Amino acid sequence: MAKKNDDFFKVKKPWSEVKDELLGCYLKPYIQKILHTQRPIIYVDCFAGKGKFEDGKPGSPLIALNTIQGCLGYTKMNDWNIKPFFIDVNYADDLRTNLTEYGEVGIISGRYEDEIEKLLSDKSGCNVFLYIDPYGIKALNYGLFQSFSTRYKFNSIELLINMNSFGFIREGCRVLGVPFEDASIFEDLIEYESTKLEANEKSVNVLNNIAGGDYWQEIIKAKNRNEISVYEAEAQFAEQYCDRLRQNFKYVLNMPLKIKRGQLPKYRMIHATNHVDGCLLMVDNICCRWQLMKDIQDGGQMQLWEENYNNDMVDEEDIRKKVVEHVSGYFSFCRLNIVLADFFMKYGPICKASVVKSVYKDLEDQGMLEVQRTPAYTKGGKPSSFFADEKKQRTEIRWHS
Template sequence: MFKHELLKDYLAQFGGMTGSRARDKRVVYLDGYAGEGRYENGQPASAEIALSIAAHHHDHGLTMECFFAESEEKSYARLHDVVQHYRQRQVVAYDHHGEVDGVLNSVVRRAQHAPLFLFLDPCGLVLPQDRLVDVLARQRPRYQKWPPTELLMNFSMMAVWRLGGHVRSPKGSEKSLQRFDDVCGGTWWRDYFADAAASTHQEHAAQDAIEAVAAAYARRLEQRTGMLVQSVPVSHSPRKRAVYRLVFATRSQYGLWVFGNSVARARDEWWKTLDEREESSGQLALIPNRPDPEDVAAQAIPEIAANLEKLLARTRQPIKLVNYTLEIFGRFYGQVPEPAVREAVRLLHKQGKIPSNGAGARRIREITVHPGNLAA
């Protein structure tokens, strides 16, 4: 549900922002592990979420061409029916029965002059990193900011945990290890679990190794593609380790800002939905307290204000907020939506440290902050 809320919020904005600037008002979208398209209870899955967004854009003069790949036969049959339904509504959509790698190059060629968004959400392991780098840095050149290319990918922490067990065990499967070598673009990840096996607290060290591998994977993808990469943990509760990470890659500070905002909004909706379910079942008291969005914002605002103050002191010139997304949000990136930044700007103005409270900007990310009396 979190993943779908995020996709619904961000993909609609990506399509609208980039499609309106594209020369033929066209955006290309690929869901590489599309599943059934719609759940048996009638709720939309990732494919139908994208198709409904495409239908909305079509009604407003934009074309979002949707490509879906699914290898499992029964899932593909259901997916095909969903795609055909939206094709009858004039949505440009195609389904492929097979692995995503079999259609990836043709989709990239189709997007030669158009914005491209790749959504890769496998149940197990994702494409080899060399393959991703080929698409993101060679076929879509790393120096090319337009047309934009973005990636949202599920990096399974559970899969890393299982494969780490093969490293630690003398009976581990070398074939499985080599498959994950391909995913990671090398054998470097094995060292983390080898070190964990030598630890006196092996279970805890192995858990730490999973987190370290996920973080290193994102760093390496960023280095190899020249993109801005963020890895967002997704867990069943704030006190539990991540079940998977959503890896997001973009070349745009705008994309980075909007994605972080979408993550925060989707997370709030996710917690709210869980609370409602547990309250109706009488289990709420048994679940660890989840963060109240207002409490998180209250913690975030003064810290974001401090980040902004340091940034102004360093640059000594006016800054447009969207150009410094990670520096401004800091550790609260993806944790709080963008109104927290507006409140941080107002706080600095109230303290007499900047001359304006940011009023008048059409969007929060477009606010330009001028340095003032930073020593106040």
């Protein structure tokens, strides 16, 4: 049984507001789009908690169910099939009470690690979305993520993971006997169940299983040699963890969660999917949620310059330079959305997709980018000018060599 920390659910913290908004605001367009596959949708909140906080604010289960109900209220499809499931080792009874008004939902009392494969074993052909907001890093066994993408024959699979990257670095240091230069930097790490490993080979294997490899060990050793700071260690681990996920999921994005400006990210919200549309939806979602995070950091005060998701100043010329550098490598026609998604895999969600498209439009006007559109003409007989890559509008681009 996991250690209970009831204070965790008394008041919803600001960082929790951001991560739940990231979930809710992504689920709406995800469900609207994925319904058209006409395959069942399996939504699983793997660490559901109580469903809502004692201050009355909704937790992730209520946010997800309200979003699902809203989507179904607008859809014209009559044959939809969405099955939500909620797993929790401590609060299944609270969930049943707090979710009563939503009718029949699947509530599973148990550990995610023990229950998830049983739950998904007969979901072949379904669209699966897993929200994984664990109580401790030990639950994030990479082997499970790998099996989700290879072992099961889902129609689609997407993960939204809350990775306690700072907690991982703390345990990596402890396990390899690397001292913290300032242990107080870990004191405001808000955790429901703090993972604490001993310095032995078994613990090394535990962290290898979480990370999906032993690459983290060299990061900790570099910190011990004073080649990098603990801040840089966290950033390198997050980057390499996402690279590891890309071995099983084509598109992986991450958003750092840091409540104070200049603070080390305590968590990373990581989205993994094999579908280009999901990637682009999440890019715009991260950009919008970042505005909420920035408002929390600034206390509502105006800033003199715009910033991106990583507190880096937005430089329009730098973005344009990156866009040109990236698209100039496409000498054969390629679908617009694939080029866009590859851009964000290279540079991160540094701006909305519409910003990149505006640069493409400018490059087309300058004769530097060739564009093929289907349909090529409007109903009025004029040449099409859209930059969309959807069911009824297809755009392909290549660099004008």
